[in-house]
Amino acid sequence: MLRLLLATNNPGKVREYRSLFQDLPYDVVTLAEQEITTEVDEVGSNLEENARLKATALAAESHLLTLADDSGLEVDALGGEPGPLSHRYAGEGASDEDRVSYLLSRLKEVPWAERTARFRCVIALARPGGDIEFCHGECPGIITFEPCGEQGFGYDPIFYLPELGKTMAELSLEEKNRVSHRGIAAREAYQVLVRLKNSLAE
């Protein structure tokens, strides 16, 4: 079976991709399973550049078809911050809780109607030879005043989905994958992976 390397150490992302790709005719493996400890510096200025940097470096190292995603939260009242800096927003070594608290503190004076935001995800699929394809997903929502819910990871407890009347952290894995930025991008990636498999079989 063809192998697909998930180039992330984020257990939340691994859980989501494993579920999204469960029917795919690929053996999905992680960096930890491949004993790859390389940390690729995310020095790009946008999500696409960072996804490309991670996917190409790890495909070259592993000699495997590699999926890397770069994702982030854009808050309108903060001019699009934290964006590509979402993971480092409260400094190196900060926890998800620290990042959530820091973001809420930056929005203390902002009323509900102005707390609009979106999650964005860019997936880069890189072949060891150098070919690369991108898939995109976006999910709009509103930043709550307080965290709510225990599921998911990152900023999920403060990301409210008006149509569902819940935060992202109140959704099951399957519900989140149906609407999330990563779910949308991953369904596009799924089609690319099926096409790739079929072209190799020809």
Ligand code: IMP
């Ligand atoms: P990176 O893509 O690993 O650079 O980090 C993205 C960061 O954005 C994560 O560490 C989270 O803080 C945040 N993020 C990305 N996707 C999600 C999501 O699905 N839910 C909540 N936070 C997310």
